[in-house]
Amino acid sequence: KAGVTQTPRYLIKTRGQQVTLSCSPISGHRSVSWYQQTPGQGLQFLFEYFSETQRNKGNFPGRFSGRQFSNSRSEMNVSTLELGDSALYLCASSLDPDGNEQFFGPGTRLTVL
Amino acid sequence: DAKTTQPPSMDCAEGRAANLPCNHSTISGNEYVYWYRQIHSQGPQYIIHGLKNNETNEMASLIITEDRKSSTLILPHATLRDTAVYYCIVRVSNFGNEKLTFGTGTRLTIIP
Numbered sequence: 144k145a146g147v148t149q150t151p152r153y154l155i156k157t158r159g160q161q162v163t164l165s166c167s168p169i170s171g172h173r174s175v176s177w178y179q180q181t182p183g184q185g186l187q188f189l190f191e192y193f194s195e196t197q198r199n200k201g202n203f204p205g206r207f208s209g210r211q212f213s214n215s216r217s218e219m220n221v222s223t224l225e226l227g228d229s230a231l232y233l234c235a236s237s238l239d240p241d242g243n244e245q246f247f248g249p250g251t252r253l254t255v256l
Numbered sequence: 257d258a259k260t261t262q263p264p265s266m267d268c269a270e271g272r273a274a275n276l277p278c279n280h281s282t283i284s285g286n287e288y289v290y291w292y293r294q295i296h297s298q299g300p301q302y303i304i305h306g307l308k309n310n311e312t313n314e315m316a317s318l319i320i321t322e323d324r325k326s327s328t329l330i331l332p333h334a335t336l337r338d339t340a341v342y343y344c345i346v347r348v349s350n351f352g353n354e355k356l357t358f359g360t361g362t363r364l365t366i367i368p
Binding site: 147185186214230233235244247248249250 | 361
């Protein structure tokens, strides 16, 4: 069974631009969570989706948004990029929101210049 | 709003047991303790989780104190491949009321 895949793996953008990151969960998994990881802040929860609905959201500004499709694939969008948005963005999937084990993808490394 | 406290770094000799502590003094009755690890440049990997009983699987053992305010992850025979950052998190497993908070993690270095 294929693992969680994220595209693209690396991305370079400039301030003010917007970006869309994609995540394909493990087949059969319906819950997808997004995290931001930076050296200074560590791993921070962005949001979680289940059945195309956002279940929970972390403390990030409205520039960060996401959605989930009927096939459980998820995208997250960051608008008006800032230098501080440079980070590794991780996606994790589980069977359902109460799934005890989350499987993480390799991440998308976003660099904002 | 971190709910867990871990030492920033630890060393352990190869072949010995690595004991990683975690404090979660504000844990609620319905919150589980989860452990993940992250090897450099990879996504986090699930290790083990528990509510109040000690747990063991093929990777590790989890010891939770009776008052549930702290726990210890034990890697019984550490190998060089166990060098990673280990995260202790608390998590509610309750549809519609879930929040995940990751602590700062412990950077474990296994020394040959």
